[in-house]
Amino acid sequence: MSEMSGLIAEAEEKAGSKGCPQVQVNEYKENENIAYTSLRPIQITTLRKKAKVYLYPFSLSNSRLDLFKFSKSLVENNSSKSVVHKKTDRKKTWRKVLTSKMKALSSKAESLLLKPSLETYTESTKLDHKSTSDSVTPSVDMESSDEDSAAGLDDFSGLSPYERKRMRNIRENAKFFASLQLAESAARLRGMIKKSVPPELKRKRPKKKETEIGCRRSMRLLKVDPLGVSLPASPTQPALVEEENPLLPPGPLEMIPENQDDSSKLFKASLKTWAEMSQTSNGKTKKGLSSIKSYKANLSGMVISEATVRKVTKGAISSVALHPSEVRTLVAAGSKFGQIGLWDLTQQGEDGIYVFHPHSRHVSCLSFSPTNPAHLLSLSYDGTLRCGDFSSAVFEEVYRNETNSLSSFDFLDNASSLLVGHWDGHLSLVDRRTPGTSYEKFFSSTSEKIRTVHVHPLSRQYFITAGLRDVHIFDARFLKSKGSQPLISLTEHSKSIASAYFSPVTGNRVVTTCADCKLRVFDSSSISSQLPLLSTIRHNTFTGRWLMRFQAVWDPKQEDCFIIGSMAHPRRVEVFHETGKNVHSFEGECLASVCSLSVMHPTRYILAGGNSSGKLHVFMHQETSVIG
Missing domain, CATH: 2.130.10.10 (YVTN repeat-like/Quinoprotein amine dehydrogenase)
Structure with missing residues (x-):
């Protein structure tokens, strides 16, 4: 530290004799209450041809010494902030001396940070009993600093075998990725992507073929036989369209x-x-x-059979x-x-x-x-x-x-x-x-x-x-x-x-x-x-x-009852009283469809109902006499 101070003093005297501004160095005074103290260069600025170096204390307790195990990249990042800006051509000799001394100081600080926690703690304890000048600036030659940087990570004897192997792997991986030339490949890919792409043309939908046969279409509608052969066109089809609603001639x-x-x-x-x-x-x-009682009894005697069900028309009744x-x-x-x-x-x-x-x-x-x-x-x-x-x-x-x-x-x-x-x-x-x-x-x-x-x-x-x-x-x-x-x-x-x-x-x-x-x-x-x-x-x-x-x-025979078809199952025709009560339901095995329209005989107990397929269903008594 005394040697560095002497060099700085000599540089200042020479600069002063030649008109150069003086360089002020702030020294950190040791605090005895802190377990470990180290020096870290924070900022070096040159204002009006004056170089200033600011140092601040950095301390850790004994329980957090492991946090000092930083990688060399972090130390280099922090040390890069301590670069001295270039001076004028007239002051080259002074600038070289000052730069070399600062590099030696930063290299020593990096070596201290990369040492194991126990050695760092021991060295910090020894430095507490020395003077401020001895603890702050250890004597480091410029040649030794250059040798340490050239030796690489393997020359750090203070690192454990695991950490040395880890640093060696990091260095080898860096060399491997550098040999891959990923940056050049990425540049080539970006150039390929930026090439102009011709605009896409709208896709033209194919026209649906009129003769295309669907998988679920009826063969009858397609006019083909079961073997797939097309049937000849029916000559009577136009006549059917014309005769769908023909107007019959007037008169009888x-x-x-x-x-x-x-x-x-x-x-x-x-x-x-x-x-x-x-x-x-x-x-x-x-x-x-x-009476309602007699009326219900007569309705119960009406039955339907196969002989009283017939198809009488072509379409719905x-x-x-x-x-x-x-x-x-x-x-x-x-x-x-x-x-x-x-x-x-x-x-x-x-x-x-x-x-x-x-x-x-x-x-x-x-x-x-x-x-x-x-x-x-x-x-x-x-x-x-x-x-x-x-x-x-x-x-x-x-x-x-x-x-x-x-x-x-x-x-x-x-x-x-x-x-x-x-x-x-x-x-x-x-x-x-x-x-x-x-x-x-x-x-x-x-x-x-x-x-x-x-x-x-x-x-x-x-x-x-x-x-x-x-x-x-x-x-x-x-x-x-x-x-x-x-x-x-x-x-x-x-x-x-x-x-x-x-x-x-x-x-x-x-x-x-x-x-x-x-x-x-x-x-x-x-x-x-x-x-x-x-x-x-x-x-x-x-x-x-x-x-x-x-x-x-x-019902023409009963003033207060009426008949109507039903959608209920089993199929039926229902008779209701004017009050809303159900009087009777006509059902039977032969009635298997909905009778939409029904009519009762004016004097006999006969009911006729028609469905939408042209069938008539008749309910009547089996005997010829009418129940009174």
Whole structure:
């Protein structure tokens, strides 16, 4: 330390004699309370041609001596901060002396930091008993400092064998990675990445081949046979498209069955029998209605068998009617393709089924005339209303409207006049007594649609219509050509209404069928401003698109009970009381489908229901006598 101080003094004298500024060195005074003290150069600055060296004490307690085991890289990083900046060319000799002395000091400090903790602690203890000048600056020659730096890490005798091996591995790894030339490889990769890449062109989707065959497509739709060979085009296909909704010519049509020969003696005999059948007076109605107990007993005796199930039409059955005869059982069914099927259950097998085609579209309403049961009136969506006369074997045209589609009809004034409803909400009053063509009066109503029309059984001037979401009661005497207003409107329905009918005997009740899965019964005993709601019955009326909609119809023999189809399993037809109680359910092994539309015989215990495949299901007593 004394030697270094002498060199610095001599340099200052020479610099002073030559006009150089003096260099101040701050010395650290030893603190006796610290276990170990070492010197570390912190900052060397040159301000106005004066070099200053700042030293600060660094101490560790005995318990933390192991923290001194730093790598050489850390010491070099700290020692690099003690580099003396270059001076002017005139002071080269002084600068070399000062730089060499500072390098010797930093090299000695690094060697002290890399020694083991025990030796460092021993040396620090010895330095505590020396003077400040001896402990701070040990004599180190410039040549020894150069030899230590050139010797490498293996010349540190103070390191343990493990640390020497570790330092050797670090040095060898550094040389190995330097030989790999990773920096040059990274530069080449960056150059490759930065090369301009041509923009990607949008991929053109291949056009779907029209002749491509899907794995799940029907072979029938593809028009190929099971072997995969294409079938020849059917020459009748264009004709089928044209004849989907053909408009039949006006005027009468001959009653010719499609499924049998018109010259058949059996068919001619059947026509004669049907023409001679007359309606028997309804003695049950005159004597009074049966009690609920007796009514349930009679319903329980009605059964279905294979002999009472037949397919009578090609498409779905859209309307059903029962002949009022008490001698023979004749059921009429209208289909969605304009057919009318007649089934005489008195005849055995398929001989009693006759199919006619008087219409081109849905036959939505069928009814035997109340004054002449030999007349079967039918109404279709094609805008025609015809009367099938069994005595003349002709379907006469009663009413024709090619502009508006017809929905339903009912009789007025002993069946001499008809009230016809249109899908667009209009009404027509047709008089059948007009020779040649029927006389028509056209009326408009506030209804957006009319699905069903039903006349009051006693007060024939009143009739009820079921529309889109409204039920109206009109007075036929006050109909106008424009803007006919209803007397009463039933607004309790939230969805479209399928039907609305008065009770058959007195008309004191009205039953409606709505798409909100509810059946409602109203009190119509007094036609006033509003009809009170008597009961609401939860019933599944959601039939879907492939089934005909349910319609609740009254039993003509029982004023307070009505019949409706059901979606429940097993399949059934249900009978409800006006209070909402279930009176009876018609079930059987032969009833395996949903009967959307049903009708009861006016005097006998016979029920006929039609499904959407063209089949009729008949429930009746096995014996011929009627239970009283």
